[in-house]
Amino acid sequence: MKQFLDLLAEHSFFRDLPREDLEFIATCGRNVAFKAGTPIAREGDPADAFYVIRKGRAAIEMYAPGRGSLRVQTVGEGDILGWSWLIPPHRWVFDVRALQDVRAIAMDGRCLRDKCDANHEVGFQLMRRFAQILTRRLEATRIQLLDLYSDKVV
Amino acid sequence: MSDCLLPTMCTITGRKQDTADVFTLSIDPPDGEFPFEPGQFNMLYIPGVGESAISISGRPAEANKLVHTIRAVGDVTRLLGIRETRERIGVRGPFGTGWPISQAAGKNVVIVAGGIGLAPLRPVIYAIADRRDDYGDVSLLYGARTPADVLYREELLEWKRAGVLDLAVTVDAARSDWSGDVGVVTNLVGRIHSDPAATVAMLCGPEIMMRSTARALLDIGVEEANIAVSMERNMKCATAFCGHCQLGPYFVCKDGPVFFYPDVAPYWQQREF
Ligand SMILES: Cc1cc2nc3c(=O)[nH]c(=O)nc-3n(C[C@H](O)[C@H](O)[C@H](O)COP(=O)(O)OP(=O)(O)OC[C@H]3O[C@@H](n4cnc5c(N)ncnc54)[C@H](O)[C@@H]3O)c2cc1C
Numbered sequence: 074m075k076q077f078l079d080l081l082a083e084h085s086f087f088r089d090l091p092r093e094d095l096e097f098i099a100t101c102g103r104n105v106a107f108k109a110g111t112p113i114a115r116e117g118d119p120a121d122a123f124y125v126i127r128k129g130r131a132a133i134e135m136y137a138p139g140r141g142s143l144r145v146q147t148v149g150e151g152d153i154l155g156w157s158w159l160i161p162p163h164r165w166v167f168d169v170r171a172l173q174d175v176r177a178i179a180m181d182g183r184c185l186r187d188k189c190d191a192n193h194e195v196g197f198q199l200m201r202r203f204a205q206i207l208t209r210r211l212e213a214t215r216i217q218l219l220d221l222y223s224d225k226v227v
Numbered sequence: 228m229s230d231c232l233l234p235t236m237c238t239i240t241g242r243k244q245d246t247a248d249v250f251t252l253s254i255d256p257p258d259g260e261f262p263f264e265p266g267q268f269n270m271l272y273i274p275g276v277g278e279s280a281i282s283i284s285g286r287p288a289e290a291n292k293l294v295h296t297i298r299a300v301g302d303v304t305r306l307l308g309i310r311e312t313r314e315r316i317g318v319r320g321p322f323g324t325g326w327p328i329s330q331a332a333g334k335n336v337v338i339v340a341g342g343i344g345l346a347p348l349r350p351v352i353y354a355i356a357d358r359r360d361d362y363g364d365v366s367l368l369y370g371a372r373t374p375a376d377v378l379y380r381e382e383l384l385e386w387k388r389a390g391v392l393d394l395a396v397t398v399d400a401a402r403s404d405w406s407g408d409v410g411v412v413t414n415l416v417g418r419i420h421s422d423p424a425a426t427v428a429m430l431c432g433p434e435i436m437m438r439s440t441a442r443a444l445l446d447i448g449v450e451e452a453n454i455a456v457s458m459e460r461n462m463k464c465a466t467a468f469c470g471h472c473q474l475g476p477y478f479v480c481k482d483g484p485v486f487f488y489p490d491v492a493p494y495w496q497q498r499e500f
Pocket of ligand 1 (some may be wrong): 267278279280281282283296297298299301302303304305339343346347363430458459460461462
């Protein structure tokens, strides 16, 4: 357990979280591994976890009939994957597939939601961190949408 | 060169199509030799059509060959793209300031390029590769539109294989057969593991990309004074005379194109500059 706590504490997402809060939520986490090519999540499935990627790369995709899987973004070492566990109806909105062998910490969504309800301070700290990630992701997506490298010289 | 306002006609000695709309020209330099600093640019001239500011993308140690990587976007650059070997084009230069390569000695280097912005940074990589032991960790974070738009593919892989640099390439859009990263180049900043306080960053690409990358680098602790950016403005004379490329108190052609973040950041917040 000690080792697992240290793994969490090292990640920038959990850094600065008081040790007792980290211990409180660490029981919701477990180490997981996905082989390259295997699915991590599927659009529409219950979003029962988020992942702290420790190694490898995964693709966030959406399937379009006739066009196959369209890749929206990739996530890699150090990134956080998934926030649907937090927002009702708690279902994955995208497919996620491991592009390389992925090692991650899976944080159980239901377990975390219960902990956040029981301890609002921890809940607030998690919300604050997810708000930051969401904002960064939205900014990045907007810039990606601008298609800056197209032949329209800006 | 003797007169900086008068182009010298030079012969094209080589032409390589890098991607669908980007090509690299090798040119016999005026006077046989063409010393330059990485980051500097030339004005390339098609008689009767006009001139374009184009960075030098070749090897600084190879002064007997002048190399430019050009994206065909308009009148001059499209015509440069259909010029054949042995034809001649006009050259004026070199102009402008260079990348802070000597300031980076003894430190880690993070090079962040977007699209054609890799061209002005390639001479930096050549210079670092020639004296690799003078630098700490070196990373190249490169964003392109699609996998087919990735420039200097073989060279990048060779530099990675040889341990010259850590390479991270991301594209804005890709089909599912691309196993690399998808997303903006800013996303890759979090993967830098070197000490940010001892890091010099060099950024070149569309201004929006440089602004957001600079913010991300500041967030991880890179110092403002250690972030260099290459600014692009419409240029005519390239000799700080006509004022076309003015940026606040600066002329990009003479005081730039390479600036440090604290010098240009105030003008990034102002419109119509
Ligand atoms: C210091 C510097 C270094 C550069 N280095 C390179 C390089 O290494 N490789 C490369 O391919 N390009 C480079 N450029 C950009 C290049 O100068 C322009 O793409 C080129 O001048 C366009 O000329 P054109 O006649 O082909 O296009 P035009 O027919 O003049 O214009 C086509 C379109 O591009 C726009 N445009 C033209 N020039 C600029 C400009 N400087 N900035 C923004 N928009 C512009 C026009 O408004 C128009 O919409 C550099 C620019 C600068 C200032």
